[in-house]
Amino acid sequence: MNSEQKTIIDSFQSSGTEKSYSAGDIIIPPGQICKEIIWLKSGFLRNYYLEPNGRDTTIWFASKGEVCTLGSSFIKQKESKYGIQAIADSVGIVVTYDEFHKRIQNYQELAELFQNYLWNALFFLSERVIEFQTKTAKERYDNLLQKHPDIFQKAQLGHIATYLGITQQSLSRIRASK
Numbered sequence: 001m002n003s004e005q006k007t008i009i010d011s012f013q014s015s016g017t018e019k020s021y022s023a024g025d026i027i028i029p030p031g032q033i034c035k036e037i038i039w040l041k042s043g044f045l046r047n048y049y050l051e052p053n054g055r056d057t058t059i060w061f062a063s064k065g066e067v068c069t070l071g072s073s074f075i076k077q078k079e080s081k082y083g084i085q086a087i088a089d090s091v092g093i094v095v096t097y098d099e100f101h102k103r104i105q106n107y108q109e110l111a112e113l114f115q116n117y118l119w120n121a122l123f124f125l126s127e128r129v130i131e132f133q134t135k136t137a138k139e140r141y142d143n144l145l146q147k148h149p150d151i152f153q154k155a156q157l158g159h160i161a162t163y164l165g166i167t168q169q170s171l172s173r174i175r176a177s178k
Contacts, residue, residue, distance in 0.1 A: 004065055007138055013093055015095055015099045015100075015102075015103055016093040016094050016099070017093070017094050018041070018091060018092070018093055018094075019038075019092055019093075019094050020089070020090070020091050021043065021086035021089070021090045021092070022086065022089055022133075023087060023090075024086065025085065025086045026084075026085050027045070027083075027084040027085060027086060028050055028080070028082060028083050028084045029083045030050050030082055030083040031079055031080070031081070032079060032080065032083075033073055033077055033078060033079055033080070034070035034073035034080055034097075035074070035077075035096055036069065036082070036094045036095060036096050036097065037067060037068075037069040037094070037095050037100060038062075038067065038068045038069065038092040038093070038129060039066075039067050039092060039093045039095075040062055040063065040065065040067070040090060040092045041064065041091045041093060042064050042089075042090060042091045043063075043064065043086060043088045043090020043091060043092070044061065044062070044063050044086070044087050044090060044155065044161055045061070045062045045068045045085065045086055045090060045092075046058045046059075046060065046061050046062070046084070046087050046155065046159060046163075047059050047060035047062075047068070047070065047082050047083070047124075048083055048085060048159075048162075049081050049083065050082075050083075052079075055162075056143050056158075056162065057162040058155075058160070058161065058163040059082065060124075060163075061147075061148055061151070061163065063148060063154075067117060069084075070082050070083075070084065071118065071121055074097060077097065085156050087154060087156070088154045088155075100114075110172075131143065132165060136172060137164060137165070137166045137174060138177075140164045140165070141164055141171070141174050144160070144164065155173060157172075
């Protein structure tokens, strides 16, 4: 753990509340304002949205040691079309919007770390767009396995398939070819 991560963890632990989630819990449903940031101590979460036809699509996975929130909703305090769900039993340190803003006003280092988090999220999303435009489904699958090697023990095949932008049948074929 580097000193930046330790600073974030210490800040979260001193200003947040520990919460437990069961697999399947909807932490923040689509259509609500995101009023919290979660630092994940254990477990696995996903960000998702519901398409107009009701189809559920995963856009992001978060695992132990990562921060999960709905960025634009949290920052602007506006309704989000995205949601957060626990896909494994999870424990997180939750910091509310108000507490977070008190902290970053008093700790410049924390404000800078959050800015780095936002830059990293922007970079991740840019890379995801490029990945969808330039990589095959198998290459996207391999990249996901590299980042989350235990994904198949944590997430449902349907969540993984939608994250990769493929059907479950295509995912099964890719897995079988390994």
